[in-house]
Amino acid sequence: MGSQGILATPVTITAQSTFPQSPISRCLRRHHATYCGHMHVVSRAGPPFIGFSRTLSSKVLAYRQHQRVATSSSHHSRSSDAQRGPDIASNACLPTWGGTHSIRGRPVPNWWYARVGLKYPPLSLQSGASPGDQEAVLIDGKSIAGQVREEIRADVAAMQVKFGVVPGLAVVLVGSRADSATYVRSKKKACAEAGIISYGTELPEDVSEEELLNVVAGYNADPRVHGILVQLPLPKHIDEERILEAISMEKDVDGFHPRNIGELVMRNREPTFVPCTPKGCIELLDRSNVVISGKRAAVLGRSNIVGIPAAALLQNRDATVTVLHSRTTTEVAKAVLAEADIVVAGAGIPEFVKGEWLKPGCVVIDVGINSVPDESKKRGYRLVGDVDFDGARKVASKITPVPGGVGPMTIAMLLKNTLDSATRSVNQVGDRNV
Secondary structure, eight states: OOTTOGGGOEEEEOOOOSSTTOHHHHHHHHTOEEEESOEEEOOOSSSOOEEEEEOTTSSSEEEEEOOOOOOSSSSOOOOOHHHHOHHHHHTTTSOOOOSOEEETTEEEOHHHHHHTTOSSOOOOSSTTOOOOSOOOEEOOHHHHHHHHHHHHHHHHHHHHHHHSOOOEEEEEEESOOHHHHHHHHHHHHHHHHHTOEEEEEEEOTTOOHHHHHHHHHHHHHOTTOOEEEEOSOOOTTSOHHHHHHHSOGGGOTTOOSHHHHHHHHSTTOOOSOOOHHHHHHHHHHHHTTOOOTTOEEEEEOOOTTTHHHHHHHHHHTTOEEEEEOTTSOHHHHHHHHTTOSEEEEOSOOTTOBOGGGSOTTOEEEEOOOEEEEOTTSTTSEEEEOSBOHHHHTTTOSEEOOSSSSHHHHHHHHHHHHHHHHHHHHHHHHHHHHO
């Protein structure tokens, strides 16, 4: 095929007149042509059908051609579901958007597809057509986080009964930032609901770096504490890296220790902990039945907290990952996003990613949480993500809302990491007693 690859290969599409009066057959007879694009040939038993789906620009059409079943009569009888096979019977290979579609301006009602044995209509042949009126399925992070936290609560209770051990999380707050104080309160509340004991230390804004290091050292030595979290950001006079490195790697439930990050990005290594927000993103994908392996993923942002670990986690699950960052041009970002099956947005720019940039049917995980002025709100602002939600939900197949998407999962994964740390501690004690 040469260096040009499949995109440069001309493909000739020929209609088969299984249903002579069908809109699809009429359209193809009139527009018998050669296209340059992706060609997907799927051979399965069943009636011939040319299925259409949009590709990255809506200008290149992808075709799926199903093998024709020979019949002994001139009347084109349809085979049974057993003959057609499960993929044709359930129409699993076709888009699941509803509504009335059109082919070259001719409306095609949904009953027509049922008549020919198809559960859903294909996408319109018209260039630039949208997937009907159906919007993306919301990935409800609040609901999924609730499920995770309930599982954690049950495991904590079982650990206490079996081993007499209760997981403990220590949270250190420096200064009086309102947002940091809110985060700390929510984490302590979540701990109480899950049965995890929370320990807290609040230090003034002008605390010295050495005093803070002493607090961390104390929690490192405390066997009741299985996880330590220093709320970020810290005051400018304190070296954050030095503080994070001081936390025992066995208690680094935030997953920010350099060794944990290093082992995450290395092949055949298992970090002790994975950062909570990226871990929550993967959990959302898994619990939403999104296939990661073999897919193209785009990660916006390269922070140590979200971007880098999220890219590593996706790559470890055999996705092909592209990281977009502050030096990526808008043109390059559009080109990458147009091919991405999975988008994880953590750039910190309100509604940066537009719906028309996205690949139809992609899955969007919006990590961003930004406040934008809104006089219609009592607070005078509203929260938005890094993705234009209203535009994206018309293109994507699944999307997380903001708020209520990734945010609840971050705290749930913090509790999960704390439980895992306590479990590891119990197992180590058991090994020593054997």
